[in-house]
Amino acid sequence: MAPVPAIAPKQEPAGKTDSDIDDEDKVDWGRPAQGKIIAEFSEPSNKGLDIAGKPGDPVIAAATGRVIYSGEMRGYGKLTVIKHNKTYSTVYAHNKDILVKEGQSVVKGQKIAEIGNTDADVTKLHFEIRKLGKPVDPAKYLPPS
Numbered sequence: 001m002a003p004v005p006a007i008a009p010k011q012e013p014a015g016k017t018d019s020d021i022d023d024e025d026k027v028d029w030g031r032p033a034q035g036k037i038i039a040e041f042s043e044p045s046n047k048g049l050d051i052a053g054k055p056g057d058p059v060i061a062a063a064t065g066r067v068i069y070s071g072e073m074r075g076y077g078k079l080t081v082i083k084h085n086k087t088y089s090t091v092y093a094h095n096k097d098i099l100v101k102e103g104q105s106v107v108k109g110q111k112i113a114e115i116g117n118t119d120a121d122v123t124k125l126h127f128e129i130r131k132l133g134k135p136v137d138p139a140k141y142l143p144p145s
Contacts, residue, residue, distance in 0.1 A: 025087040029141045030108050032062045032092060033115060033125045040139065047135035048091065048128030053115035055123050059092050061106040062127070062142070070102050076126065077118025082106060091128035094120040 035057065039050035061082060068089070069081035076093035080100060083089045096116025106112055117123040129138045 025085045027063045027084050027088050027141075028108060029129075029143065030060065030062050031142055032060050032090070032127045033057065035115075035125070037139075038122075038124060041135075041137040043135065048126055049138045051115075051125045051127060053123060053125060055096050055114070055116055057115040058111045059095060059113035059115055059125055061108055061110045061112050062090050062129075063088075064107045065089075065105075067100045067102050067104045067106060067112075070098050070100060072118070075119060077120060078113070078116065080113055082112075087132055089130045089133075091126070091130065093126035093128075094118050094124055 033051045033053055035052040037049050038052045039046050041048060063082075063084045065082040065084035067080060068083045069079065071079065073079050076091070078095040078098055080092045080095065080098055081089055092113055094116055095113040095118060097114045098112070099114070100106060100112045115123060115125050120126070127138055128135050129141055130136070
């Protein structure tokens with residue numbers, strides 16, 4: 001009797017890859033602040049970009065979405081998190097004032113906060129783009145300044 005060939009178990013994908021991102025998960029990115037980048041993405045030490053500014057300078061929604069967090073968090077100070085779709089969210093930290101509330105819809109270019117220095121050594125915006133919850137280099141997504 002011939003041996004029965006082994007059937008490999010079906011492999012389920014571990015998560016979405018770039019090729020799995022649907023058109024509905026694509027984002028039209030804009031710059032979150034006008035200042036100079038003073039610290040670039042560098043895991044694990046800096047999970048985003050630090051953008052210089054003066055207290056009260058506008059923090060702008062980098063893309064249309066819904067505010068999923070607005071409050072304070074150790075290491076981030078006054079913080080806003082926007083979910084843009086199933087794949088992407090953005091983080092805006094060290095704000096002086098937050099102008100949006102959880103559950104609120106925002107549009108790309110809308111002023112959502114003011115640059116500050118809460119829980120930071122200098123006045124700046126710390127900005128992160130998260131893809132499926134993991135920080136990615138925002139410079140690869142944002143238009144040139």
